[in-house]
Amino acid sequence: MSRFSQILLLLFTSFSFSQKNQNPIKNVQIAFLADVHLQDLYGNFEDNDYKGILNPKNGKFTLARTMESQLHSTRIFNENYFAFLTALDDITNRGIKYVALPGDYSDDGQPIHIRGLQKILNQYTEKHNISFFITTGNHDPVGPFAQEAGKNDFLGEGGKPQPIYSKVNLYKANPEKELPVVITKDIAKMGYLEITNHLKDFGFFPKENYLFWSSPFATYLPENYNYQKATQEAKLENRNYEVAPGFIIPDASYLVEPTEGLWLLAIDGNVYIPKEKNDENPQNSKNYKGADIGYNNVFSHKKHLIDWIKKITLEAKAKNRTLIAFSHYPMVEFNDDASAEIKALMGNGKWQLNRVPEEEVAQTFADAGLKIHFGGHMHINDTGLRTTPNGNFLVNIQTPSLAAYIPAYKLLTIQSPEKVTVETITINEVPQFDELFELYKMEYAFLKQQNPENIWDSEILKTKNYHAFTDWHLKELVRLRFLPEDWPESFKNFMLNVSGEDLLLLSTIETNASFETILKNKKDFQDEFKKAKQKIKNQNLNLNEFKSWSGFDIILDFYRIRSADEVALPDIGKERIQKYQELYQAFINNNTTNDDQNRVYLGLFLTILHKFLNGVPADYFSIDLKTGVIENLKK
Numbered sequence: 339m340s341r342f343s344q345i346l347l348l349l350f351t352s353f354s355f356s357q358k359n360q361n362p363i364k365n366v367q368i369a370f371l372a373d374v375h376l377q378d379l380y381g382n383f384e385d386n387d388y389k390g391i392l393n394p395k396n397g398k399f400t401l402a403r404t405m406e407s408q409l410h411s412t413r414i415f416n417e418n419y420f421a422f423l424t425a426l427d428d429i430t431n432r433g434i435k436y437v438a439l440p441g442d443y444s445d446d447g448q449p450i451h452i453r454g455l456q457k458i459l460n461q462y463t464e465k466h467n468i469s470f471f472i473t474t475g476n477h478d479p480v481g482p483f484a485q486e487a488g489k490n491d492f493l494g495e496g497g498k499p500q501p502i503y504s505k506v507n508l509y510k511a512n513p514e515k516e517l518p519v520v521i522t523k524d525i526a527k528m529g530y531l532e533i534t535n536h537l538k539d540f541g542f543f544p545k546e547n548y549l550f551w552s553s554p555f556a557t558y559l560p561e562n563y564n565y566q567k568a569t570q571e572a573k574l575e576n577r578n579y580e581v582a583p584g585f586i587i588p589d590a591s592y593l594v595e596p597t598e599g600l601w602l603l604a605i606d607g608n609v610y611i612p613k614e615k616n617d618e619n620p621q622n623s624k625n626y627k628g629a630d631i632g633y634n635n636v637f638s639h640k641k642h643l644i645d646w647i648k649k650i651t652l653e654a655k656a657k658n659r660t661l662i663a664f665s666h667y668p669m670v671e672f673n674d675d676a677s678a679e680i681k682a683l684m685g686n687g688k689w690q691l692n693r694v695p696e697e698e699v700a701q702t703f704a705d706a707g708l709k710i711h712f713g714g715h716m717h718i719n720d721t722g723l724r725t726t727p728n729g730n731f732l733v734n735i736q737t738p739s740l741a742a743y744i745p746a747y748k749l750l751t752i753q754s755p756e757k758v759t760v761e762t763i764t765i766n767e768v769p770q771f772d773e774l775f776e777l778y779k780m781e782y783a784f785l786k787q788q789n790p791e792n793i794w795d796s797e798i799l800k801t802k803n804y805h806a807f808t809d810w811h812l813k814e815l816v817r818l819r820f821l822p823e824d825w826p827e828s829f830k831n832f833m834l835n836v837s838g839e840d841l842l843l844l845s846t847i848e849t850n851a852s853f854e855t856i857l858k859n860k861k862d863f864q865d866e867f868k869k870a871k872q873k874i875k876n877q878n879l880n881l882n883e884f885k886s887w888s889g890f891d892i893i894l895d896f897y898r899i900r901s902a903d904e905v906a907l908p909d910i911g912k913e914r915i916q917k918y919q920e921l922y923q924a925f926i927n928n929n930t931t932n933d934d935q936n937r938v939y940l941g942l943f944l945t946i947l948h949k950f951l952n953g954v955p956a957d958y959f960s961i962d963l964k965t966g967v968i969e970n971l972k973k
Contacts, residue, residue, distance in 0.1 A: 441475025
């Protein structure tokens with residue numbers, strides 16, 4: 339071969355290698371739908387003729403849960419069925435071809451609901467050519483292996499609760515308040531094997547049209563990848579690890595390249611740790627703790643994931659692939675760095691603080707090379723950013739739930755290998771969201787006859803759209819569950835009996851007396867109130883503008899902002915938000931310090947609210963994949 343020919347061959351080889359390693363990805367969009375919690379309202383049991391309750395509005399039998407149960411839950415059970423279909427239609431209309439579901443896509447991994455999900459995803463795949471990618475959540479599966487289960491709060495004839503269980507003698511119904519138990523295997527909780535078999539076409543296993551697919555246990559590399567070998571190694575029996583001596587369970591994590599240049603990393607963050615007291619049967623899910631803690635337990639019992647992710651990020655960088663990770667659990671603190679204040683206010687073990695990832699989690703995954711991660715689990719809208727001393731960064735994007743306030747999904751657009759945008763797409767109008775309202779009226783009438791201490795507010799049945807319905811759901815959840823369970827009794831009673839005007843005056847007044855003493859003896863503090871009013875006037879604040887809202891109003895807005903971040907602001911209004919900021923500023927400018935507990939609690943509450951209102955952009959923003967800079971794109 340001549341010298342000239344050698345040079346041409348070298349140039350051709352270099353050019354081919356360069357072309358092969360260039361990232362062609364541009365304007366690829368991925369929708370993330372977390373915590374769908376699908377309950378198939380119109381599913382059929384395969385081993386029982388029970389069809390549910392007949393809905394007079396449409397003449398259909400419906401497997402719905404009671405309104406009482408869903409207004410005490412952090413998620414809606416029924417109406418989210420219609421919201422899921424609406425979101426998929428919205429995705430279809432936008433021409434989006436890739437959809438990721440970061441866990442909790444079912445109620446509790448029951449066969450009837452998993453079949454329902456499978457049917458819906460197949461329909462959108464076949465009709466609209468959408469590719470779905472799923473990872474596990476703590477509700478699917480609830481345990482690593484199948485287990486008997488059921489629910490006692492389905493809605494039955496006459497508005498009574500209808501218990502449905504997978505096995506006899508699991509539940510004994512109260513004949514005065516409940517209907518006889520319905521028995522069906524379709525309400526049991528499936529394990530990894532059953533769920534991944536049903537949903538095998540949605541990422542859990544290789545497909546011929548994938549350019550690449552791998553798992554933490556694969557022995558091959560991208561260079562020697564072939565579909566047949568990947569299919570063999572992807573069998574679930576080949577994807578197990580020892581979580582504790584003698585306890586071997588599956589890990590359903592996988593990496594997929596659905597289109598050239600894009601790597602989607604689906605992390606199975608479920609960690610089922612054996613209970614201290616168990617029957618030593620590793621196949622019994624009752625012997626394991628739940629997986630809701632997330633990545634804090636990955637660090638203690640599933641460390642192989644960390645090494646695998648390091649390997650993947652290095653491969654992605656070498657091959658110039660854009661790597662997007664998603665899992666069910668957050669990797670970064672999701673309370674806008676207010677977790678310490680929340681703990682001081684609510685107490686240890688409250689407000690799901692056990693689910694907050696340790697700082698080590700964010701630092702480790704950032705240094706492992708991850709840049710973007712989409713999580714779910716918390717049913718909130720949030721963005722968390724962490725940088726490390728090594729100059730690495732990780733952006734954790736908390737995806738809202740379609741079964742909670744405000745219902746939405748996240749849309750990632752890869753503008754180029756160096757830049758992505760993330761947009762929150764709210765689902766406000768949902769056809770048929772009020773489909774079950776006649777049934778709820780029947781339930782309400784039955785409950786009224788029982789003379790309960792605290793019945794749900796039937797005003798929720800007057801809502802005009804799904805957005806308003808989820809707002810009412812949150813309002814009732816705060817009233818019926820959060821305030822009684824999470825809040826210090828004295829502070830709760832204080833906040834429920836003050837106005838915004840009271841809060842501003844108490845935040846401004848200079849006296850060592852307790853809030854309780856001041857409010858009970860206002861005449862004795864006339865001089866102090868006079869000085870406080872003058873101080874408020876000097877700060878160009880209008881005390882009258884604080885009169886229109888109450889302590890409960892600010893509590894509700896507190897939960898709205900925590901749930902939906904910036905997306906909740908239109909529901910609250912700019913003027914009200916401004917008043918909350920002014921209230922916070924008035925409190926911290928007050929030099930009064932004493933040991934009055936409610937004063938301390940109010941300071942913590944306002945600090946948390948302030949941090950919620952000043953976090954990283956969470957509505958519509960861009961991320962520079964080289965620097966980690968996040969730019970707010972909301973106009």
